[in-house]
Amino acid sequence: MEAGTETNSMRRAAAILVVLLGGAAVWWIGGNGPDVAASKDALNETIAAGRNRSGANDPRLTGARRFEDGGWIYVHVEGDPATIGFEHGYLLGPEIEDAFAAVSAGMMHETQRDWAFFRKVAREMLWPKIDQEYQQELQGIVDGLRARTGSKLDIDDIVAFNAFEELPDYYVPWYNKQQKTAHAPNLKSPGNCSAFVATGSWTKGGQIVMAHNNWTNYANGERWRIVFDMAPKTGHRILMDGFPGVIASDDDFGINSDGLMVTETTITQFEGWDPNGKPEFVRARKALQYAGSIDEYTKIMLDGNNGGYANDWLLGDSKTGEIAQLELGLKAYKLWRTKDGAFSGSNWARDPRVIREDAPQFEPNNLETSPNARRVRWEQLLKENKGKLDVNLAEKMLGDHIDSYHQRAETNERTLCGHVDSSPRGVDVWGWAPYFPGGAVQAKATDSTMTKEMKMVARAGHPCGEDFLAKPFLAAHPEYAWQSPYLRDMKAGPWTEFHSGETAVAQKQR
Numbered sequence: 001m002e003a004g005t006e007t008n009s010m011r012r013a014a015a016i017l018v019v020l021l022g023g024a025a026v027w028w029i030g031g032n033g034p035d036v037a038a039s040k041d042a043l044n045e046t047i048a049a050g051r052n053r054s055g056a057n058d059p060r061l062t063g064a065r066r067f068e069d070g071g072w073i074y075v076h077v078e079g080d081p082a083t084i085g086f087e088h089g090y091l092l093g094p095e096i097e098d099a100f101a102a103v104s105a106g107m108m109h110e111t112q113r114d115w116a117f118f119r120k121v122a123r124e125m126l127w128p129k130i131d132q133e134y135q136q137e138l139q140g141i142v143d144g145l146r147a148r149t150g151s152k153l154d155i156d157d158i159v160a161f162n163a164f165e166e167l168p169d170y171y172v173p174w175y176n177k178q179q180k181t182a183h184a185p186n187l188k189s190p191g192n193c194s195a196f197v198a199t200g201s202w203t204k205g206g207q208i209v210m211a212h213n214n215w216t217n218y219a220n221g222e223r224w225r226i227v228f229d230m231a232p233k234t235g236h237r238i239l240m241d242g243f244p245g246v247i248a249s250d251d252d253f254g255i256n257s258d259g260l261m262v263t264e265t266t267i268t269q270f271e272g273w274d275p276n277g278k279p280e281f282v283r284a285r286k287a288l289q290y291a292g293s294i295d296e297y298t299k300i301m302l303d304g305n306n307g308g309y310a311n312d313w314l315l316g317d318s319k320t321g322e323i324a325q326l327e328l329g330l331k332a333y334k335l336w337r338t339k340d341g342a343f344s345g346s347n348w349a350r351d352p353r354v355i356r357e358d359a360p361q362f363e364p365n366n367l368e369t370s371p372n373a374r375r376v377r378w379e380q381l382l383k384e385n386k387g388k389l390d391v392n393l394a395e396k397m398l399g400d401h402i403d404s405y406h407q408r409a410e411t412n413e414r415t416l417c418g419h420v421d422s423s424p425r426g427v428d429v430w431g432w433a434p435y436f437p438g439g440a441v442q443a444k445a446t447d448s449t450m451t452k453e454m455k456m457v458a459r460a461g462h463p464c465g466e467d468f469l470a471k472p473f474l475a476a477h478p479e480y481a482w483q484s485p486y487l488r489d490m491k492a493g494p495w496t497e498f499h500s501g502e503t504a505v506a507q508k509q510r
């Protein structure tokens with residue numbers, strides 16, 4: 001059966017069933033064993049029970065669905081902002097509760113602030129600057145989550161949680177400096193990700209190729225495996241990777257139905273915050289939803305720039321073949337663009353003014369550090385493969401294990417596929433101690449042709465395919481024991497293709 005011929009009620013049944021039974025439901029849909037009839041009966045009963053439960057027959061869930069594939073949870077949401085939020089909160093309810101516990105514990109541990117501090121910041125500083133559309137979506141997440149799990153989390157919790165990339169490492173150090181806080185922890189902006197975008201004579205066939213792996217601590221990273229297919233009432237359709245309960249991709253990797261391709265890596269040793277600005281997670285989501293060009297994207301990111309989660313944005317416009325790098329500091333920014341070239345990112349700033357004004361501690365010539373060692377490796381790989389770059393090659397590059405500083409194959413903090421848990425150095429410029437359990441946690445890639453069809457490929461876990469196992473790690477490194485309630489095995493999945501409008505049924509027939 002073609003996905004397009006499905007009725008609403010069938011899609012709805014499939015969605016509820018997958019929600020209730022996860023992997024078992026997917027097995028049933030593709031089922032061809034002797035127990036299929038019996039399990040169908042059992043499942044029909046379960047579906048009926050599910051419908052009777054509060055929330056499951058809410059009309060707001062009519063268009064929503066989820067299924068799992070390749071270690072990812074695919075979530076389709078559609079409608080007005082409140083509905084999209086409700087669907088998100090309901091379909092990912094258990095994952096949001098679980099991710100909130102891990103993320104909030106990390107935020108409090110790192111900053112030595114209690115959760116009430118973050119709730120107050122969310123309510124007083126962030127909320128008034130959030131566009132009404134996203135206020136409604138965030139409230140929708142709370143409503144959906146409560147309908148699903150009976151959660152006690154409220155809007156202040158969810159707003160603070162959505163800002164988990166910008167509050168602890170951008171706002172708090174700025175605030176501590178303002179307040180002259182005694183014994184303030186040494187907080188540093190994070191180094192998230194390795195990425196490139198290329199076009200013209202650099203790629204096979206001249207189309208745009210974009211690829212990205214997400215670097216973060218493994219506790220959060222193992223949970224960063226949602227594929228969101230969003231069909232908002234206004235703006236463009238979005239396909240992006242994401243985090244349970246967060247309205248932006250946040251790591252970031254996404255495409256939209258106007259042909260825009262977006263990713264980023266953060267700026268190491270960035271300092272600064274504007275309390276009157278608009279949260280980064282709101283600007284990033286808005287730009288992916290409403291921008292159809294590099295200029296529009298830049299304009300939305302600059303509007304209300306608060307300095308939070310300051311990134312080098314790598315952009316592609318599949319309509320024109322043009323790519324861009326937007327180095328977005330707070331006091332300074334710079335936009336480079338070309339129809340024939342390649343831009344890479346691994347957490348370094350390159351504009352002298354941005355470095356001077358926004359990341360004054362950053363040493364661009366210290367090739368020993370993770371950002372610069374990976375920059376050297378990107379330059380080598382992109383040059384070696386000029387004219388041949390495509391999604392297949394990008395997948396391999398994202399799992400690359402050459403340390404350009406040692407000039408040999410290793411798994412450590414200097415490889416494009418990061419494994420800081422095996423580095424005796426850690427990453428001092430981000431405040432990651434030796435053997436910090438962090439590194440590359442998942443990866444994605446796409447090209448212009450795939451973008452026009454709203455497709456991407458994604459791999460859960462280390463992009464090289466290696467597993468991270470929590471138990472032996474914690475036994476060897478008791479200094480990270482505080483993470484033991486949250487740190488789980490991070491098993492690598494296969495490279496898996498996803499597209500907009502996908503259903504569990506179609507998925508299993510491919």
Ligand SMILES: [Zn+2]
Binds near residue numbers: 399400401419466
């Ligand atoms: Zn690796």
